[in-house]
Amino acid sequence: MVTAVRPAVRTVLGDVPGTELGICDAHDHLFIRSTQLPGQELDEADAAEAELRAFRALGGGTVVQWTPYGLGRSAGHLPALSRATGVRLVAATGMHQAVHYRPGAVEEVRDRLAELFVEELTRGIGGSGPRAGLIKVAGGFHGLDAHARHTMAAAAHAHHRTDAPIAVHLELGTAALDVLDLLCGALDVPPHRVLLGHLNRSPDPVVHRQAAAAGAFLVYDGPSRAHHTTDWRLPDTLTALAEAGHAGQVLLGGDTTTAGARSVNGGPGMPYLLRRLRPRLERALGAEVMDRILTENPGRALAATWRDGS
Template sequence: MTRVRTVLGDVRPAELGVCDAHDHLFLRSPRLPGQELDDVPAARAELAAFRAAGGAAVVQWTPYGMGRRAEELPALSRATGVRIVCATGLHQAVHYEPGLTARLRGGKLAGLFVSELTEGIGTTGVRAGLIKVAGGFHGLDAHARWTMAAAAEAHHATGAPIAVHLELGTGALDVVDLLCGELGVPGERVILGHLNRSPDPVVHRQAAASGCWLAFDGPSRAHHATDWRMPEAVRALAEAGFGDRLLLGGDTVTAGARSVDGGPGMPHLLRRVRQRLAQEVGAELVERVLTEHPGRAFGTRWT
């Protein structure tokens, strides 16, 4: 039977409720000095604000080695009543010191992913519920191919879904060719993130036709064009028959982006994005995207 693996244990997909399918409670990177998400009270306040806006579940895509604070997540989930799904995986090389990735060479990476999915993250007892990897700008470098090969191996061993950061929304078809073609991962087990950042309707349709999930996750941090084009991109996919492949998320990656610190934060998804998309595709589809789709995308017949 399909289950979503949360930090408090496996639940039926229907139990997730309204879900932010891509966000971060904790995150550290040398690319974001001084902007770390590393404050437990702030994370609790953000989850509480999301809950007050009608949210019930959050999928944290923070992978291995980026300060995901897995040990804090169960208590935060209990305190706020928000279900949390935690990730294993590896981001782009620029987010790590070279020594860390070097230690995972030699066939160790897939084993790390499998261990965190099935046994738990370190001594926390928290089991990851997805594998997060990343592509590059309009392509895949050697690091991306290495991490995706390990993710595919871990998927075949466990059934876990693979969530992919697309750099500025690009490279989706390269990811599909590698993961779903060469590496044999079923499209319905792959989530392509940040497609709102590159609103190319042809690429979107081709990616959707592969069976992959298409995630529109987070307001623009650079300019507004992708924000106002996102609803029309979602509508185009729905009209093309791919409304059942969509996910929505907030992708809060810096402290200043939290709602409790004056940014849009997690509640923005429910306060603004939900209403805006309902004008384009109808409230019924938007509610399915927020409730039914995450359970299908992250639900797994764990092996």
């Protein structure tokens, strides 16, 4: 008898059914180091633990870290943090825009990216660390450069070998349709395996509706910054998507990328998602829809019928 393989979310402590995630911060960072953010590194395990405990105290159940290869993921800390706080953690493989890396770092692995992604998804990060549960790549501002196309091709190859979901950083929320044309068109990735991040930074209702109609998951992440029209537009944006039948494709996250943005340092941090944003959106969408967005949708977006990469 052949046993059916059921979809599961790959966390740093093992695979779990998507129904067990609880309330999910679908895009955030516990650790990250970028050349574009000097002096603002997230590299302290104690601060990461404090942030997770604050999120847990408000009912949080899972955090998805989108930090990819080469940017200080500190993957070795993640299992212990998950055990200590009771928050499930999902780690990422993948590659960001080249500008975030030290000189030469991209070239060191450029010719073996697909194999690197598969290894981290199936055997573990660094060979002995926890397994990644998604592939993170990045587009450019209103377009895709050669680096983006190369990394997305590698991500698609790894997806086809493992079924891992692909999460995409959209630069200031742009180029969503270009990403879908490449990943889901030329590279044959099913749209429901693609998570489009930062859409709130370019609140274009036409593009969002097109991306949703294509079948992708739409990720709205990070509280408002001075140059982002995010929070105050979000209720109307999500209401329009829900009325069009796309509430089941919406995800929310905090996207904490600097030490100053952590709640333990006086910033919004991970708790902001539940402390401020959730009540605001509940008034527009209702508690039932918000529960679906925070619990059910991430479980479906992140679950995969995992293969060994061979």
